[in-house]
Amino acid sequence: MAQQFKLKDIASLSDLKPGDKIESEVEGVSDGKVLLLNHDKKIHALSPRCTHYGGPLKGGVVSPDGRIMCPWHGACFNVATGDIENAPALNALKTFDVLEKDGAVYISGTEADIKAGQRSPGIKCSASKSDEKLVVVGGGSGTIGVVQGLREQKYTGQITIVTQEPDMIDRPKLSKALITDPSKIRLRSPDWFKEAGIESVFDKVTAVDFDSQSLTTASGKTLPYTKLVLAPGGIPRSLPLPGFKDLSNIFTLRSIANAQSIVSAVGEEKGKNIVVIGSSFIGMEIANSLADGNNVTVVGMEAAPLERVMGAQVGRIFQRNLESNGVKFKLEAGVSKATPSASNASAVGAVHLEDGTVLPADVVVVGVGVRPATDFLQGNAAIKLEKDGSVATDAHFAVPGLKGVFAVGDIATYPYHGPGGNGAPVRIEHWNVAQNAGRSVARAIGHLQHAGLESLKVRSFIPVFWSALGAQLRYCGNTVNGFDDVVLRGEPDNGKFVAYYAKGDVILAVATMGMDPYMVKSAELMRRGKMPSKKEIVDGVDVLGLDL
Known part of the structure; x- marks a missing residue:
């Protein structure tokens, strides 16, 4: 009471x-x-x-x-x-x-x-007699955005999730902390899904028949749908180089099982030689998490970690942070092959670089990006994939030309209307983007019960992501289509900064370390179309002092 x-x-x-x-x-x-x-x-x-x-x-x-x-x-x-x-x-x-x-x-x-301090949204739903059958392919951030968003709106249709992953997890924590216990990072408990009337089918989708509105799984199941959301995520890229497909103790990271394998291979004994290939966010986070007591080397092709995404000056701040934790770097370096251990011909023993450097390796983690998990759509005459294997959508994440079909997350290319976007197509591999896209789809599906999508106002969101790179990085905006200048403020030599990413006079994105309020204020200014110009930033405008 x-x-x-x-x-x-x-x-x-x-x-x-x-x-x-x-x-x-x-x-x-x-x-x-x-x-x-x-x-x-x-x-x-x-x-x-x-x-x-x-x-x-x-x-x-x-x-x-x-x-x-x-x-x-x-x-x-x-x-x-x-x-x-x-x-x-x-x-x-x-x-x-x-x-x-x-x-x-x-x-x-x-x-x-x-x-x-919090409450679970009202999602209780008993067995539905509705003819609506929503099927969601995938078990990640986009999926939870869709299914929770729909139940919040009192959607009474049947919901089925088809995924190969036994647990829907908070995936960003995998690379930041290599957590191996799924119970510690579950997004929702099995009881939550049961209460929400959501069925999970743990299987692999092998084909979709868009004409008959059904999909087929590897075990032979046929699942009909009235609405379909494609949210299968990404597949880690591998290296097509000698040794990388044959030798054990070479890993990628995408699932709890991957994290368990990496942690098991590293073991509790310190002093392991660990080579991380790729100076991406995933690679850098993994290197940082494994650095305590081990010999960790990051191999990257750029002159500074994350140079293409964050710029060389900011990338070198990340490099110094990780070096202070004991991580070593081999940059502007290409990998030629992996060779076996002298004591175990089936396990990796070294990574060879193109310049002749040989890096001893007890464990290798490959973090060179992901590709859209759309293999099951290849060759389907009803849908044309983009050159990178993604699915083009409209601003509501609906797939044009396909009735009741949506795509979100790593596989979705959608029109971007943030700063500098002007509706140009982008594909953004951020946790927040996938989940917000899922929530957008939930609104669209709810709206379709009463009217067409043309009458639904688009609720735009600004991409946000974060990373653990020796300190907490916060980032908002989007530079997928490039930037031409970075304006740094704060104390970058001390790892405390605000970085404004510009193309021409438009600020496209803002990254911070140790200055969190600047990111969140910038994100809101971007959403409301009030982000100051590059010239204003250079002239000394402080975003914290601006009105929304």
Whole structure:
């Protein structure tokens, strides 16, 4: 039963000016806190921590349309209802009524709600008699965005997920921490899917018949659909070089099973020689996570890690961070082959570079990117794949020309309307993009029950990603189609910076380390079409001081 709790850090609601945020302790509740904020002439009280990884919402940005964005990873919530507005949060915030009496401020609620700080969205659904049959291919971020988004909207159709992965996991944690216990990184429990009336088929899709609206699996099942969402993700690229297909202890990383194999091969004994091929985000994160007590070398083709994506100057900051943790680098280097160990002819013993360098290797991890997992669509006359194997979609992630078919995540090429995008097609391999695209598809499918997609307004989102590269990197925007300048601010020599990525006078993306508020404020400015120009940044404009 709800009761009234006094707040310790505020005596009067008039102390909160428009736009102010205060995190206050709740008397009588151990470790209980709430966030008070003044928005649109009303005081709101809600849980103070993001439900994703616990980011402090006091440091977040509140937009004029009533969203609060977490400063860590870009999750957004409605300040009035606590509902999810943007990924990667899966649970909503708790909200509380606020009142002032007897010279003090109180909230109304229960102790359990204050301590919980979050709530699972209403997704309960009993067995459906609807003719709607939604099938989702894949078990990643895009899939959870679709199925949760639909159940939040009270969609009553049947939902079936077809995936080869036994657990739907928080995949970004694999490379950052090499977690091997799926229970620690499950997005949702089996009971959650059961309560939501969502069936999982653990199988491989081998073909889709778009005319009959059905798909076939490797075990021989035929699954009919009225709506189909293609979200199979990506397949790690391998190296077509001598030794890499034949020798053991050479790995890629995409699944829990991959992480378990890597950790098992490395073992508990320190001092292993580990070669990571690829100075990508995945490769750099894996190298950083394995560096403690081992001899880790990253082999990259660029002059600086992530040079193409982040620029040489920023890439060298990442390199220094990892070098301080003991990681070594061989850059502007090509790999020629892998050879076996002297003691075990079937296991890797060394990686050979094109310049003649031989790197001893007990374990090799290949992190050279992924390709769209669309092999099951190759040769299908009903769908034309892009040159990179992806599926082109419209702004709602619907596949043109195919009734009730959508594509999200690593396989989707969609029109980008963020800064500099102008609707040009892009394919972005970010966790947030996949999940937000999934939520967009959920809105589209819900809308299709009443009208056509042409009457549905596109809710654009700005891509956000994060990485652990000796320090926490935050990034918003998109430079897939290139940038021509980077404006650095802060203390880059100390690894603390804001990097503004420009093409001409347009700021396309912003990356930060140790200066999180700049990323989240920039993301909101981008979404609202108010991001300052490169000239304004060079002339000294501070985005934190700009109005939304």
